[in-house]
Amino acid sequence: MSPELSKFDQDIDLLINEASLAGATEVRRLAPGDIVVEKQMAAYCREPGCPNYGQSLSCPPHVAGPAAFAALQARSRAALVVRIEVPSAVLFSEERREVMRLLHEIVAGIERSAIARGYTGSRAFAGGSCKDLFCFDHPECQVLSQNGPCRNPEAARPSMSGFGVNVARTLENAGFTEPDKTRPAVQGHEAASWVAGMVLII
Template sequence: MMAVEQKNLTELQNFACELGADSAVLLDAKIIDVKENLAALCQNPRCPNYGVAASCPPHVGGPESLKKQLSSYTKALFFRIMAKKADVYSSKIHDIQGQIHTIAASLESKALELGFAKARGFAGGSCKNMFCADQPDCNVTAHNGPCRNPDLARPSMSGYGIDVSALAKAANWPPLVVQNGGADKEDFIPLYGLLIVG
């Protein structure tokens, strides 16, 4: 890898944390595993967000399309936000997931600026709940129009069948709930986002 490319990747990694990620790791894109059975979980058992917005199935390309594209990607920047368990199971989840979308979108934009022409950001959860909650529908799926929030919303990793647990393992991050060692003994849950560059 050229020194300038490594420098730009490190800049993106640092930028993820400046944007609010708790941690961000650079991984080889080859380790991204895309599984049909994971994407199928969006439909069965049917997620309430299924079909609601352009960021979720059946409106995203899905595992087959991503598998074909992944061979031309070399690096993955995987990041996480540690959210309070109580917040994850409350209406605050939309703000937290919105932050993941915003970080992924900003990283993608920065990566494009740095010359990673194929950069793509991914997030989790439905952008309808986060950015278009006051709208009756998604402007893309309902009206074939442009996304109202192109600088914020990114496609769902679940919709593409991305094996997020495998990425967390590769990052050496503990799965699911982590108990804070502090006096409050609060539990935290990691929420993830991803940038891929070629």
């Protein structure tokens, strides 16, 4: 590691390295101001609507939404954008939940590691609903239905969309060359898709 790097930069590099070892295809550092937040993105969860709307503590209307995200963004020192790339067919197969759960585990791991390094306000977010990914075989979210503890506190993290994050535009700002959801098949390579999450380092 370069001796010129600040302690903060060294910590960020370590977090990126840990996420890569945990299974992220790519992790990029982004200035917090480059995360695109739009009220309308969160509104889409309700209308036209997502089947997971209202189903868990981690989705609207049970999350604090774009205004709260903007407040966190303003306090952040950096953001890490995590992407897992998979063959497109995987996201239409029984393996989809496995990939999405890995994504949640990776961002939750970065959050834990950042907190342990002293960035105690750090917060992780990921694509997908934790109700669908972790509690699909339970009729209800235990937090909402029983005011009980989350069944998966070590992994389940809130949805980025519910906080108004425009994921495609944010990934573009992070320098990903394919912010759209798929890369078409080209000779010798099958079509690829990605799923993404994010950690605010605070």
